[in-house]
Amino acid sequence: MKIRTGFYTIFLFTTIMASPDLIRRVIEKTSYEFEKVRDFEAKMSVALKVPGLRMPNKEYKVYFKQPNKFKANTKGFGVLPNTGLFTSPKDNFDNLKNLYLENDFEPDYPGSIMISGTVISDSLKAQFPNEYAKLTFNPTVDVVVDTNQWVIKTVTSRIDTLKLFEIFNDYEIVENQYKLPKASKVEYFIKDVRLANWLKKDVNSMIGVPKSFGGGEDDIIKGMILVKYSDYKVNINIPDRVFKKRPSN
Numbered sequence: 001m002k003i004r005t006g007f008y009t010i011f012l013f014t015t016i017m018a019s020p021d022l023i024r025r026v027i028e029k030t031s032y033e034f035e036k037v038r039d040f041e042a043k044m045s046v047a048l049k050v051p052g053l054r055m056p057n058k059e060y061k062v063y064f065k066q067p068n069k070f071k072a073n074t075k076g077f078g079v080l081p082n083t084g085l086f087t088s089p090k091d092n093f094d095n096l097k098n099l100y101l102e103n104d105f106e107p108d109y110p111g112s113i114m115i116s117g118t119v120i121s122d123s124l125k126a127q128f129p130n131e132y133a134k135l136t137f138n139p140t141v142d143v144v145v146d147t148n149q150w151v152i153k154t155v156t157s158r159i160d161t162l163k164l165f166e167i168f169n170d171y172e173i174v175e176n177q178y179k180l181p182k183a184s185k186v187e188y189f190i191k192d193v194r195l196a197n198w199l200k201k202d203v204n205s206m207i208g209v210p211k212s213f214g215g216g217e218d219d220i221i222k223g224m225i226l227v228k229y230s231d232y233k234v235n236i237n238i239p240d241r242v243f244k245k246r247p248s249n
Contacts, residue, residue, distance in 0.1 A: 019101045023115055026145055031090040033150040037178050039065040041233045044072070050188075050223035067091075069243040089145075089152055095120055096141055111148040117141055119157070139164060151179050163189045174232045181229055188223040 044060045060072040070086045093099065096117030105114035119139050144154040151171050157164040165188045172182040 020099075022101065023099050026113070026115065026147065027090060027093050029147075030145055030150045030152060031088055033179060034088050035066060037064075037066075037180065038235050039063070039238045040180065041236060041238065042180075042229050043231045045228045045230075047226040048224075049226070063238055063242050065238050065240075065243065069240070071243050092143070092152075092155070093117070102142065105144075107144075109146075112144055112146050112153060115143045115145065149179055163187075165189065175234055178232075178234050180232055180234070181227075183229070184227040186225040186227070188225075 041061070041063050044062045045057060046060065047057045048055045062073075063069075063071045064086050067088060068086075068091070093115075097120050099115055099117040102114040102116050107113070117140070119141060139157050139159050142154075142156040142158070143152060145151070146153050149171065151169070153169055155167040157166075165186065168185040168187075169181050170183045171179050174180045
């Protein structure tokens, strides 16, 4: 296999000597690419595949504005993944500690690297029963970055080898300059007794304490959310009032 020369080759030869600087540069360049899109409007279709739960495919009109404003318009019941789809790379990495480059990572294509770290428990939305549970809950997050396009390809959260969720992103060039997702797949690996709450809350709120994952994988089921994006309108100066919640009647 022919390995691209240039930046990726430098990665291979400087990992041990300069991994903190490398990680910082990757985060900065990936965040810079993300922040080129100040706002966008798009159509988003969502398909949910979870054993024992039926929901028709839903289509949303979605709005996003930097740094973290997001709104989806839909009629009727719908499910949206809240984790990792519209969060800047910088904010995502800020929720991790002890970052390191994964030297044993085998990329599917040249130019991709993996940065791993431990979740900072204070960054989670989870409600812990006590301080000990909070301190002992330390999932690892693996982030694969494509250094050819400076986009995040996959995000995997796990406790040891037990996966909690995975996000896979495919991108397209919009308006000849912006790299935006054309499809995302979110896979949840969950226990069926927590299924209902899992779908109602952010995955970080659903994980709970480590002992809930103490059994084998026989009682783990996999849920999947498939998201497709289309009809992007980028940097159209969406007003803040679009994201304000309407008062309930």
